[in-house]
Amino acid sequence: MSTPTTPQRGLFLSFEGIDGAGKSSHIETLAQAFTDAGRTVTRTREPGGTPLAEQLRELLLHQGMDALTEVLLVFGARRDHLVQVIEPALARGEVVLCDRFTDATFAYQGAGRGFDAQVLAQLERLVQTGLGAQPGRMREPDLTLWFDVEPEVAAARLAGARLPDRFESQPAQFFARVARGYAARMAAAPWRFARIDGAGPREEVAAQVLAAVAARGWLPAATGAGHG
Ligand SMILES: Nc1ncnc2c1ncn2[C@@H]1O[C@H](COP(=O)(O)OP(=O)(O)OP(=O)(O)O)[C@@H](O)[C@H]1O
């Protein structure tokens, strides 16, 4: 007779930082580490992650619009993403690795563009509740890896790489405000964040990412060896 296995708890990890901070480069490292540890991984991103949200992403990145329209599209895309992808994956016990989530809205639309943070907090609650097995609970990442990099370093990494979109083409002062926005989000909920010093070589950054996850008991500490 086979022994029934305990279903694993779903894990929701988000990756944050200014454009060019190095988030995307390290999602693959962490996905591989979780896969090696026997977990099923869903990799996704915001804005985006569903057909509808990917269409909204195209508009957000390339179409001029006023600040409220931008905020509503970001949260509309997020609701679809939560309902269609994130909640079902978590209910199946998977690890969801999401390239940006709501901290980006507070950092870019809030700190960057100057949009009212209290309104953002109301929308956050509205959009991130009424979901899954605990509809009264607001869905948030279990862990947010914040890649902290000086705007000049990030800009140098992106220089010439691709045609800049509506956000990437913002001036250095905008990204300095966005970085302060991330710092404020971490200060308000330090238990949910791990700050990653993203300025060093890739291997060092990857080691910090794996250590932050291992420290929470979600990966064996030794899983870091060989990845990066
Ligand atoms: N530690 C690092 N050292 C040097 N270059 C790096 C490092 N990490 C990433 N890069 C390079 O910097 C560029 C930006 O990295 P990446 O796309 O991962 O950043 P990102 O935070 O996801 O950016 P975006 O939000 O704009 O997509 C890429 O060319 C990548 O190869």
Ligand SMILES: Cc1cn([C@H]2C[C@H](O)[C@@H](COP(=O)(O)O)O2)c(=O)[nH]c1=O
């Ligand atoms: C989720 C989210 C994203 N943004 C901005 C931040 C980036 O400039 C782009 C997304 O592109 P990337 O490939 O992840 O760099 O969108 C935002 O302004 N607000 C948000 O909530």
